[in-house]
Amino acid sequence: MLDRDTIVGPLQASVQRRLDDLVRSVGDASEERAAELGKRQVPLLVETLRSVLALHEPDARGRCPICRPRGSRLLFWRRNRTPCRAYLAVQLRLEGLDEPTAVIPTVTSHQRRRKPHLNYAG
Numbered sequence: 001m002l003d004r005d006t007i008v009g010p011l012q013a014s015v016q017r018r019l020d021d022l023v024r025s026v027g028d029a030s031e032e033r034a035a036e037l038g039k040r041q042v043p044l045l046v047e048t049l050r051s052v053l054a055l056h057e058p059d060a061r062g063r064c065p066i067c068r069p070r071g072s073r074l075l076f077w078r079r080n081r082t083p084c085r086a087y088l089a090v091q092l093r094l095e096g097l098d099e100p101t102a103v104i105p106t107v108t109s110h111q112r113r114r115k116p117h118l119n120y121a122g
Helices: 004-028 031-055 085-098 109-113
Strands: none
Touching: 004 031, 031 085
16 A cells, blocks of 8 residues: 555645746736736636535535545534535635735634533532
8 A cells, every 4th residue: 555645745746836826926927918828727726616515515514525534433412513624614714805914813722622510519
């Protein structure tokens, strides 16, 4: 069996390099050249994003087939309704385009796990 990193690493690096090249070429180009690049590359990027999001289309129960755990070890464990991570990431980034200073608050694992303090009368 092939090692996952031998396949994923170069592929991931290639995609990141292509995206960096696009950003660099638009940043270094004149206004006319940047507009021309935008007309060609924006539809390509939109189609690429749509094809990735198509993989995350919810099933009949409204759950993402990619983001949900495949085989939970906990037989009776029920997952809370949460949005797909891919759709959530895209939505947050697209909304951030309208507000360039938008900051997404981070939640630490300690804050997520905090439970109300229980006082037992003893």
